[in-house]
Amino acid sequence: MVRPRERTATLPAPTLTDLEPVNRESTAAIIARQLREAIMNGSLPPGTQLGETELAGQFEVSRGPLREAMQRLVSEGLLRSERHRGLFVIDLEPEDVRDIYAARLAIEREAVLRVLRGDPERVADLLAEAVRDMAAATDGAQVGEADIRFHETLVAASESKRLQRMARTLLIETRMCLSALRRTYSSDEERVTEHKRITEAIRIGDEDAALTLLEAHMDDAVRRLAPGSTLRSPAVSRPQT
Structure with a gap:
């Protein structure tokens, strides 16, 4: 006697209402926000060079999240990269x-x-x-x-x-x-x-x-x-x- 095949229950696909909000801000995001604010309020004036060693020490982080944060600001157009020299706050011409x-x-x-x-x-x-x-x-x-x-x-x-x-x-x-x-x-x-x-x-x-x-x-x-x-x-x- 052949038993009927058992049906496996299919779980419904998750909807947007099932997703939990992510409240933790990444280290890179926090650094990017603080650098952005410093550029906006003039604490980091146009033309300022950003040194990785100094900033990593100031933020007390490794260079990984710092570099990620700085690249975010490069993509936003707030920092410019100069070959062999580093990153600078943009000058508004x-x-x-x-x-x-x-x-x-x-x-x-x-x-x-x-x-x-x-x-x-x-x-x-x-x-x-x-x-x-x-x-x-x-x-x-x-x-x-x-x-x-x-x-x-x-x-x-x-x-x-x-x-x-x-x-x-x-x-x-x-x-x-x-x-x-x-x-x-x-x-x-x-x-x-x-x-x-x-x-x-x-x-x-x-x-x-x-x-x-x-x-x-x-x-x-x-x-x-x-x-x-x-x-x-x-x-x-x-x-x-």
Whole structure:
């Protein structure tokens, strides 16, 4: 007598809801984050050479995770490798500065247009909070953080995931620029005024004024950071308000 073949129970394939979150950050990721922050806040200024021996001793790690962390920053464009010399924090050349702000202008211009089609008063209230924090700041780091938050808030208010994702990729280089930018203003009040004007133009729904002020704000930063450079082309320059 032939016995019927026994069926083997098939376990269901795991779904995303079955996967457990990984909370531990790798050593390389921690080192990369700390180096990234040091580059952003100016503790590791442009052109600084990173020595493996010194950093490994400072972090109290072997060279393996340190090298992995540094390669992450190379791939992010924050470190450059020079043959037979080592790794250096990138220098932002005038063309780099112009490129960063041209990309930011394209993203934030579209964000403004989307905000104006939605609830500009609500967004203006959020932007005004960042402006107030900028005015109340007592040091350059606080001014820079409020400045970044203003522009992050503007892009987030567009409710476009892609605009937000593109803006995030420019965040670190923008922070590097802001560190140098602050030294070009006679007072922080100038920066506060620029952001306040953009906020008020958005509040009243004045598209031409908001876009013109935003472009002027970005162009002014380029002129300050890279004298002789500009975002504007005479053929396409917007009228001033």
